[in-house]
Amino acid sequence: MSPQSFQPPRRILMGPGPSDVHPRVLAAMARPTIGHLDPAFVTLMDEIKDLLRYAFRTQNELTIPLSGPGSAGMECCFVNLVEPGDTVVVCVNGVFGGRMKENVERCGARAVIVEDAWGQGVNPAKVEAALAANPGAKALAFVHAETSTGARSDAETLCRLARGAGALAIVDAVTSLGGIPLEVDRWGADAVYSGTQKCLSCPPGLSPITFGARAVAALKGRRTKVQSWFLDLSLVMAYWEGPKGGGRSYHHTAPVNALYGLHEALVMLREEGLEVAWARHAKTHGALVAGLEAMGLKMKVDAAVRLPELNAVEIPAGIDEAALRRKLLEVHGLEIGAGLGGWAGKVWRIGLMGQSATADHILKCLDALESGLLDAGAKVNAGKAQAAARSALSA
Ligand SMILES: *Cc1c(COP(=O)(O)O)cnc(C)c1O
Numbered sequence: 003m004s005p006q007s008f009q010p011p012r013r014i015l016m017g018p019g020p021s022d023v024h025p026r027v028l029a030a031m032a033r034p035t036i037g038h039l040d041p042a043f044v045t046l047m048d049e050i051k052d053l054l055r056y057a058f059r060t061q062n063e064l065t066i067p068l069s070g071p072g073s074a075g076m077e078c079c080f081v082n083l084v085e086p087g088d089t090v091v092v093c094v095n096g097v098f099g100g101r102m103k104e105n106v107e108r109c110g111a112r113a114v115i116v117e118d119a120w121g122q123g124v125n126p127a128k129v130e131a132a133l134a135a136n137p138g139a140k141a142l143a144f145v146h147a148e149t150s151t152g153a154r155s156d157a158e159t160l161c162r163l164a165r166g167a168g169a170l171a172i173v174d175a176v177t178s179l180g181g182i183p184l185e186v187d188r189w190g191a192d193a194v195y196s197g198t199q200k201c202l203s204c205p206p207g208l209s210p211i212t213f214g215a216r217a218v219a220a221l222k223g224r225r226t227k228v229q230s231w232f233l234d235l236s237l238v239m240a241y242w243e244g245p246k247g248g249g250r251s252y253h254h255t256a257p258v259n260a261l262y263g264l265h266e267a268l269v270m271l272r273e274e275g276l277e278v279a280w281a282r283h284a285k286t287h288g289a290l291v292a293g294l295e296a297m298g299l300k301m302k303v304d305a306a307v308r309l310p311e312l313n314a315v316e317i318p319a320g321i322d323e324a325a326l327r328r329k330l331l332e333v334h335g336l337e338i339g340a341g342l343g344g345w346a347g348k349v350w351r352i353g354l355m356g357q358s359a360t361a362d363h364i365l366k367c368l369d370a371l372e373s374g375l376l377d378a379g380a381k382v383n384a385g386k387a388q389a390a391a392r393s394a395l396s397a
Contacts, residue, residue: 075195075209203356
């Protein structure tokens with residue numbers, strides 16, 4: 003038998019990403035491929051940069067989508083800004099902070115770790131102490147929205163502390179961009195990276211980044227070559243910007259159709275309005291939580307630091323969580339996320355990201371989860387969740 007065209011099953015994506023992709027974005031990606039230096043494509047590139055500035059709330063000239071997933075954006079920030087022998091204060095309160103530490107060490111730099119418990123935001127007092135104890139630290143790195151736990155950190159305060167200590171603020175905004183307020187310029191975030199498959203609701207594979215003036219100065223003032231040729235921004239920019247007054251030159255072949263998709267998703271974000279999108283995430287989150295709590299389930303993270311786009315829910319005792327997730331997928335076509343690391347088997351992670359943050363999504367999810375839990379013999383309050391969620395939605 004020869005292989006047939008692949009037809010993916012219909013899914014409702016409510017995990018930690020990717021999120022549901024709107025048909026407009028899929029349709030954009032199916033348009034004819036053109037050359038990556040075609041004048042029409044160059045116009046599209048400029049629009050993408052402007053739209054990303056809108057989403058990031060920045061005027062930074064160096065604002066582009068990297069050809070690679072969010073992890074490429076993370077690596078790009080570190081390899082461009084951190085040199086051997088530097089010290090970087092790294093906040094670790096979940097999986098992704100741990101990866102930042104790994105990046106710092108692979109750059110030949112020293113990582114000073116500020117650790118907070120899973121489910122908590124980064125503690126600014128500890129960061130202040132770490133910066134004071136390490137004068138001359140090159141950067142402070144932290145995750146704005148920790149997708150492994152669903153906890154939010156106070157990025158504004160952390161950026162201010164970095165600035166006060168003369169350190170660059172490197173911010174992971176993979177799960178925050180488009181989902182919760184992110185103010186790159188107002189907060190003074192120096193180097194910020196994100197991903198497309200979370201609250202922007204594009205397919206995975208691109209990483210929007212933005213570098214402010216201080217980060218660009220650090221890049222220009224390097225003593226050593228950037229260790230990665232592919233992620234060296236001084237080379238990448240020859241393609242995305244070109245020399246002043248000159249043409250753009252080939253660095254690598256941009257993922258043309260993926261960029262059509264990102265452009266369309268950003269046009270949709272602009273049509274909706276960034277603040278409206280933030281409010282939609284917050285509202286659907288409130289309704290999901292109301293439904294889950296009416297069912298008798300418990301949220302894992304304190305309300306004060308909960309992310310709307312990533313909801314960690316405690317798994318009731320005695321439930322085979324993997325079997326239940328499989329059932330949701332097979333019977334309802336619904337994907338939710340498992341716990342990671344120390345939270346594996348303890349929580350589910352329900353994503354409300356981008357196009358997956360709708361009333362319809364949460365009502366379907368509550369229904370599927372309730373019937374799955376009842377079938378598995380869990381003690382939940384049957385028949386309460388829908389009404390609680392609906393009333394929160396109409397509030
Ligand atoms: C998803 C995610 C990443 C990694 O993005 P990929 O696209 O999977 O490489 C990094 N940081 C955070 C906070 C994330 O949620």
